[in-house]
Amino acid sequence: MNALLPRPRRDVAPGAVHLPGWLSLDEQRELVVACRQWAVGPVPMRHTRLPRGGVMSVRTVCVGWHWRPYAYERVATDVNGARVAAFPDWLGALGRRAVADAWRDPAAGEAYAPDTALVNFYQGRATMGMHQDKDEKSAAPVVSLSIGDTCVFRFGHPEGRGRPYTDVELESGDLFVFGGPSRFAYHGVPKVRPGTGEPATGLSGGRLNVTLRVTGLE
Numbered sequence: 167m168n169a170l171l172p173r174p175r176r177d178v179a180p181g182a183v184h185l186p187g188w189l190s191l192d193e194q195r196e197l198v199v200a201c202r203q204w205a206v207g208p209v210p211m212r213h214t215r216l217p218r219g220g221v222m223s224v225r226t227v228c229v230g231w232h233w234r235p236y237a238y239e240r241v242a243t244d245v246n247g248a249r250v251a252a253f254p255d256w257l258g259a260l261g262r263r264a265v266a267d268a269w270r271d272p273a274a275g276e277a278y279a280p281d282t283a284l285v286n287f288y289q290g291r292a293t294m295g296m297h298q299d300k301d302e303k304s305a306a307p308v309v310s311l312s313i314g315d316t317c318v319f320r321f322g323h324p325e326g327r328g329r330p331y332t333d334v335e336l337e338s339g340d341l342f343v344f345g346g347p348s349r350f351a352y353h354g355v356p357k358v359r360p361g362t363g364e365p366a367t368g369l370s371g372g373r374l375n376v377t378l379r380v381t382g383l384e
């Protein structure tokens with residue numbers, strides 16, 4: 167955590183907002199406890215297999231709906247066939263507060279009804295390539311919460327993976343919301359800075375990222 171320099175909120179692109187230090191230390195601790203529980207089951211955290219045979223370097227566990235490339239399912243057919251953990255009410259409430267604060271729009275926050283969370287854990291050299299979040303059948307915003315090591319979060323535009331993009335340092339407790347014209351912007355994590363996290367969160371190493379989304383599925 168950088169206690170010396172101020173880290174003001176920033177509108178990175180239309181509909182894309184970075185709110186540094188949005189989660190309190192207690193909220194980060196509670197999220198870490200919840201992520202630890204989800205990581206062991208009913209569907210364990212795993213490296214997602216990609217359709218062309220590759221494997222993602224981050225490990226992922228899902229809540230509410232199970233994500234695999236191009237599909238959301240209630241049951242993790244690509245892992246162990248179990249039904250994913252239920253999406254808790256408290257996580258939906260956190261998402262509503264996030265959207266209201268990021269967009270300074272209480273009505274948009276009230277209307278936000280996320281039904282899935284993807285929990286990504288970055289350890290060692292794990293990174294994430296530029297991609298769009300487009301397996302959801304909804305244009306509702308994505309709420310991204312970071313805990314642990316700082317990362318470089320690269321946020322681009324919907325037309326392609328290349329420039330222009332903005333590199334944002336996401337630290338433990340930061341919130342990033344992207345929706346509206348930026349909902350389908352390409353984004354990725356080219357770098358995580360090991361050893362920069364705050365052990366008081368309960369995470370002794372690595373980086374956790376939780377994204378809340380609306381699947382648009384019944």
Ligand SMILES: O=C(O)CCC(=O)C(=O)O
Nearest residue numbers: 284286299319355375377
């Ligand atoms: O780890 C992050 O900050 C980004 C995660 C992400 O892009 C995703 O889950 O689709």
